[in-house]
Amino acid sequence: MELGLEPETCNMLTKSSPIDVQPRPSNSKTAFHRSQTLNYRNGYAVVRRPTMGIGGDRLHYNQLSQAELDELANKAPILTYGPLKQAPPAEFVPAHVAFDKKVLKFSAYFQEDVPISMEEHYRIRQVNIYYYLEDDSMSIIEPVVENSGIPQGKLIKRQRFTKNDVGDHYHWKDLNRGINLTVYGKTFRIVDCDRFTQDFLESQGIELNPSEKIPLDPYTQLRKEPVRKYVTPSDFDQLKQFLTFDKQVLRFYAIWDDTDSLFGECRHYIIHYYLMDDTVEIREVHERNNGRDPFPLLMNRQRMPKVLVENARNFPKCVLEISDQEVLEWYTAKDFIVGKPLTILGRTFFIYDCDPFTRQFYKDKFGMPDLPPVDVTKKEPPPVKQELPPYNGYGLIEDSAQNCFALIPKAPRKDVVKMLMNDNKVLRYLAALESPVPEDKDRRFVVSYFLATDMISIFEPPVRNSGIIGGKFLGRTKVVKSFSPVDNPIYYSPSDFFIGAVIEVFGHRFVILDTDEYVLKYMESNASQYSPEALASIQNRIQKQDLPAPELESKQATGEPMVQGTEEPKVQDLDALIDQIHMHLKDNPCKENLRETFQIYDKDESGYVDRETFFKICETLNVPVDDSLIKELIRLCTHGEGRINYYNFVRAFSN
Incomplete structure (x- = not known):
C-alpha cells in the first residue's frame, strides 16, 4: 500500500541539520547520569525534551521549530484507498486548572442612609467586587480607610450569590459596567473594571458599557473644606524663651476650700508654673494617714486657657486638646499673685504663699517687693452648746434626754452615794384625799417618800364595806410639782411634806394628816431643810402627844385645832x-x-x-x-x- 504525502510535508521531512560527528567516548568518563525530563511551570508538572544524553553527551535531534513540529503532528497522510483519517481531539483541561487564579475585578459603590446625624443624610461607600472564574464564586471587599470610624474590610465573604428567588446564581456573563447588582437586599452600582476583566469579557463577545465615576461623599467633601482661619505667626521667639528660662519654675502654695459642699474639706496644693513654656502643673500635698490615694498629680503639666472664644463653649475638652484658635487668652505669670484666688478648670484655688525664688522673680520682673504670706489656718469654732429638745411630757425627763446623747440610750446615772446613805430610809405620811365627792372624804392614804431615789408611792389601806377597792394607788415614781415648767421640772422633796401640806399628784390633791416617828426624828435632825411652817406643824404634833387626856378632851370639846391648818384625824376602832x-x-x-x-x-x-x-x-x-x-x-x-x-x-x- 502506497502512502500519498503532500509536497509541503515532504519538504519539511527533508529539512534536517547535518549530522555532527562526535569522537568516541574514552575510558576516562565518570558521569553516567540521565538528563531531567520533567519540569514545573506555574505550579504544574510538564514534560521537557532533554538536550543532553547519558554522561552529558549532546543528543542528535531534529532542528525543526516548535510551530513546525506542531503542524507536522497535526498532518495525517491520506490513504490511497479510502477517506482520510480524522485528527485526534484536543486534550481536555478542567476548569480549576484552566481558570486557576484568574479573577475578575469590578469597582462599585453603594449608598448608605445616616438617620441619626445632623451633618450628613447619606454616605457613599466604595467597594471592590471579585469574581473567581474557577468556581464562579464572588466576594465584596471594602477598602479600609484609616480613622474612618466605620467597620470596613470584607463585607461579604467568598460564595456564590443568588440573583433571584428561583435559586439561580450570578455568572460572569451577568456582570458589566453601568449596572446594579443586588446582593442580600443591598444594591451595588458597578462603575468600572480592571484591564484583565475588560480583555476577558471582550474575548468572550460581551460588549462592555462605558465606565462611570463614583459620586463624591458629601460629608467627606465637607471635612476637606477649610474651616479654620489661619493666623499669622507672631514675632515672639519661643526658642529664646526656652533658652532663657530653662529649669526656672515658680512655686506657689494654694488651698482649695470646699467646706461649703456636702462632705467638703480644705485641701492643700502646690502649683508649679514653668517659665520656659508657660505651662502649669498642680500637685496635691499628702499627709500621713489622711485616707487618700497617693496620686502625685491633680493636673498634668499643660497650658491653661483663661478666656475662651464664644464658639468654644461646647468644645469637647475631655476628648480633644484646646488649640490656639479656641483660646483668646492664656494664663501667664502675672496672673499668679499671692493673696488672690485663681480659677483653674472650674476649681478656685487661693494662693497664700510662694518660695523665695518666686518672690525674687516677681520683684525683678513686675516690681512687687512685698508678697506677704496669708495665714489660712482656721481656728477651731467654739463648741456649740447642745440644747435638749422640748420635753413632751411622757416619762421622766432624764430618761427622755438619754435619747439625745447616744444612739442606744443608757439608763441615767444615779447618785450612788445618796442611795447608799439613804438605803431603806422611807418617810411615811398619813394623807386624806381632797375631793368634792362625799365618798372620798373618809378615804385615807399612806404616802411613802423614798430618800434614796426621791420617789413617791401611795397606798390606800382597804376598808371593809366601804365600796372602794384599796391597795396600790401610785407606784414608785418621781412626782413633778404642778407649777414647775415642763422643760425644767421640779420634783417634790422631803421639805414639801409636813402636816397640813397639800400635795398634788397627777391631778389628785392630798392633805398630809399625820406622820410616823421616823419622820419626826428626820425633821429634827435636818431642821435646816424645812420651812418654819413645817417645823411648827411638827411641834403641834408633839404637843398633842404630850397633852393629858382630860386636857385633850377639853380641847376637842371646844373645837380648838391641835395642828395649825389641819383638822383632828378621825380615830378608828x-x-x-x-x-x-x-x-x-x-x-x-x-x-x-x-x-x-x-x-x-x-x-x-x-x-x-x-x-x-x-x-x-x-x-x-x-x-x-x-x-x-x-x-x-x-x-x-x-x-x-x-x-x-x-x-x-x-x-x-x-x-
Missing part, C-alpha cells in the same frame, strides 16, 4: 384597824412566834410588857413599827405607865 393591817400585810409572812416571844418576857402573865421590851422584840422579829397603821395600833394598845397590851397587837399579825 381597834377591830377596824386590825382588819386594815391584815390587808396591808397580806403579802408579808405572819409572825407565828410573836406571841411566844412576848410570853417569855411577860413573867407575871399579865398580857402587858413595857415599851422598851416591846420595841426590842419588834426589832428582833423585823416587825414594821415605822408603818403609820402599826404606830396607830401601838397607840391604841398602850395604857398608862407606858405598858403595851401585846394580845391585841399580836392579833394583827396572826391568821
Whole structure:
C-alpha cells in the first residue's frame, strides 16, 4: 500500500541539520547520569525534551521549530484507498486548572442612609467586587480607610450569590459596567473594571458599557473644606524663651476650700508654673494617714486657657486638646499673685504663699517687693452648746434626754452615794384625799417618800364595806410639782411634806394628816431643810402627844385645832384597824412566834410588857413599827405607865 504525502510535508521531512560527528567516548568518563525530563511551570508538572544524553553527551535531534513540529503532528497522510483519517481531539483541561487564579475585578459603590446625624443624610461607600472564574464564586471587599470610624474590610465573604428567588446564581456573563447588582437586599452600582476583566469579557463577545465615576461623599467633601482661619505667626521667639528660662519654675502654695459642699474639706496644693513654656502643673500635698490615694498629680503639666472664644463653649475638652484658635487668652505669670484666688478648670484655688525664688522673680520682673504670706489656718469654732429638745411630757425627763446623747440610750446615772446613805430610809405620811365627792372624804392614804431615789408611792389601806377597792394607788415614781415648767421640772422633796401640806399628784390633791416617828426624828435632825411652817406643824404634833387626856378632851370639846391648818384625824376602832393591817400585810409572812416571844418576857402573865421590851422584840422579829397603821395600833394598845397590851397587837399579825 502506497502512502500519498503532500509536497509541503515532504519538504519539511527533508529539512534536517547535518549530522555532527562526535569522537568516541574514552575510558576516562565518570558521569553516567540521565538528563531531567520533567519540569514545573506555574505550579504544574510538564514534560521537557532533554538536550543532553547519558554522561552529558549532546543528543542528535531534529532542528525543526516548535510551530513546525506542531503542524507536522497535526498532518495525517491520506490513504490511497479510502477517506482520510480524522485528527485526534484536543486534550481536555478542567476548569480549576484552566481558570486557576484568574479573577475578575469590578469597582462599585453603594449608598448608605445616616438617620441619626445632623451633618450628613447619606454616605457613599466604595467597594471592590471579585469574581473567581474557577468556581464562579464572588466576594465584596471594602477598602479600609484609616480613622474612618466605620467597620470596613470584607463585607461579604467568598460564595456564590443568588440573583433571584428561583435559586439561580450570578455568572460572569451577568456582570458589566453601568449596572446594579443586588446582593442580600443591598444594591451595588458597578462603575468600572480592571484591564484583565475588560480583555476577558471582550474575548468572550460581551460588549462592555462605558465606565462611570463614583459620586463624591458629601460629608467627606465637607471635612476637606477649610474651616479654620489661619493666623499669622507672631514675632515672639519661643526658642529664646526656652533658652532663657530653662529649669526656672515658680512655686506657689494654694488651698482649695470646699467646706461649703456636702462632705467638703480644705485641701492643700502646690502649683508649679514653668517659665520656659508657660505651662502649669498642680500637685496635691499628702499627709500621713489622711485616707487618700497617693496620686502625685491633680493636673498634668499643660497650658491653661483663661478666656475662651464664644464658639468654644461646647468644645469637647475631655476628648480633644484646646488649640490656639479656641483660646483668646492664656494664663501667664502675672496672673499668679499671692493673696488672690485663681480659677483653674472650674476649681478656685487661693494662693497664700510662694518660695523665695518666686518672690525674687516677681520683684525683678513686675516690681512687687512685698508678697506677704496669708495665714489660712482656721481656728477651731467654739463648741456649740447642745440644747435638749422640748420635753413632751411622757416619762421622766432624764430618761427622755438619754435619747439625745447616744444612739442606744443608757439608763441615767444615779447618785450612788445618796442611795447608799439613804438605803431603806422611807418617810411615811398619813394623807386624806381632797375631793368634792362625799365618798372620798373618809378615804385615807399612806404616802411613802423614798430618800434614796426621791420617789413617791401611795397606798390606800382597804376598808371593809366601804365600796372602794384599796391597795396600790401610785407606784414608785418621781412626782413633778404642778407649777414647775415642763422643760425644767421640779420634783417634790422631803421639805414639801409636813402636816397640813397639800400635795398634788397627777391631778389628785392630798392633805398630809399625820406622820410616823421616823419622820419626826428626820425633821429634827435636818431642821435646816424645812420651812418654819413645817417645823411648827411638827411641834403641834408633839404637843398633842404630850397633852393629858382630860386636857385633850377639853380641847376637842371646844373645837380648838391641835395642828395649825389641819383638822383632828378621825380615830378608828381597834377591830377596824386590825382588819386594815391584815390587808396591808397580806403579802408579808405572819409572825407565828410573836406571841411566844412576848410570853417569855411577860413573867407575871399579865398580857402587858413595857415599851422598851416591846420595841426590842419588834426589832428582833423585823416587825414594821415605822408603818403609820402599826404606830396607830401601838397607840391604841398602850395604857398608862407606858405598858403595851401585846394580845391585841399580836392579833394583827396572826391568821
